[in-house]
Amino acid sequence: DQQVKQNSPSLSVQEGRISILNCDYTNSMFDYFLWYKKYPAEGPTFLISISSIKDKNEDGRFTVFLNKSAKHLSLHIVPSQPGDSAVYFCAARSADRGSTLGRLYFGRGTQLTVWP
């Protein structure tokens, strides 16, 4: 049962343009969301996060938007650079104190390719 869904397996964007990666979730107890970036042969690295008390978090070229009513979040990269080419994973953590703190639920990932 996939509780975090990334329905686009790939995205191709020209350098300098905006990249928008989308993520949907089904569990209403998810209260904290993260994006990880993964290069080939490396482990995922943390990129940016957002708590459900916010609807936007910005860090340089990266902005994450959260729409709790739609159970949807998106990652915007502006401007996109060739070095951003990687697999991006959306992940969520449950606020349910009955569940184990720390467990992340990951989506399948979106391969972003930024071409010159």
Add this chain to the structure above:
Amino acid sequence: EAGVAQSPRYKIIEKRQSVAFWCNPISGHATLYWYQQILGQGPKLLIQFQNNGVVDDSQLPKDRFSAERLKGVDSTLKIQPAKLEDSAVYLCASSPGARFQETQYFGPGTRLLVL
């Protein structure tokens, strides 16, 4: 600061054989996680340790998988016997504790191929 270390990086075995993976977390990190990432999917948590105690192993196939974290530092994950469907990347991650909004830091992973 040194990152999460894992070895080996690659392993090829035949089904029914045994295999073990090693992880050394970031120094001082109390919480250690093992994830399984099958090709085309996101990482899935197998087991979580807080110091040397198991916090969550609900998704660990205990008939064939085992893990330990002696002395609350490094950890080993073992598969015995391996099946074809165990082919995946095994990721180790660590975090300072298990507080709600802590970032998990991942190692490079061990890529396992079971033939």
